[in-house]
Amino acid sequence: MRQIELFWEWGFLDHRSRQGAKMSQKSGPRGTAEALIREIRRATRKQYGVEEKIRIVLEGRRGEYSIAELCCREGTAESLYYKWSKDFQ
Numbered sequence: 001m002r003q004i005e006l007f008w009e010w011g012f013l014d015h016r017s018r019q020g021a022k023m024s025q026k027s028g029p030r031g032t033a034e035a036l037i038r039e040i041r042r043a044t045r046k047q048y049g050v051e052e053k054i055r056i057v058l059e060g061r062r063g064e065y066s067i068a069e070l071c072c073r074e075g076t077a078e079s080l081y082y083k084w085s086k087d088f089q
Helices: 002-009 029-044 050-062 066-074 078-086
Strands: none
Touching: 002 029, 050 066, 066 078
16 A cells, blocks of 8 residues: 555656546646756757858758758758748748
């Protein structure tokens, strides 16, 4: 029985209430860890300068590579390329 209490305490059973049918909110240390991971990802996200954006858009317009290949090589999403392309016009 102590093992089940530890699962509750550590948050492994957050998706269940003690009554069984009612859902409960996530709380505890996992929420703070998720927030910390989100903050680290934001801080380490690649920032593209204006020159880099223009270079990538011009390279895409040259047509030597498909947009998917170009974006994969540069590490960007295709939607981001098309946004930059629209801004560049």
